[in-house]
Amino acid sequence: MTIETVVPRGCYLSILGEHGRILGSIPLETGDMLLGFTGSSVTVKKTSFIHVYDEHGVHISSYPG
Numbered sequence: 001m002t003i004e005t006v007v008p009r010g011c012y013l014s015i016l017g018e019h020g021r022i023l024g025s026i027p028l029e030t031g032d033m034l035l036g037f038t039g040s041s042v043t044v045k046k047t048s049f050i051h052v053y054d055e056h057g058v059h060i061s062s063y064p065g
Contacts, residue, residue: 002039003055014059015042024057 001017003035008014013034014025026044035043039061042053050065 006037023055026053053062
């Protein structure tokens, strides 16, 4: 399924697909920041690392940032 948008909702990000269907979510802590998303991934800055998640909110990779 393709990511259509990512919406912050309190202490998590909701990953939404077609027709607003929730595909997954990513927990957030104070200071975390959504950097962007594509049709298949979401990028979030957490402390001094950049984390990449798939459309279901499953962690794919991390790197210093």
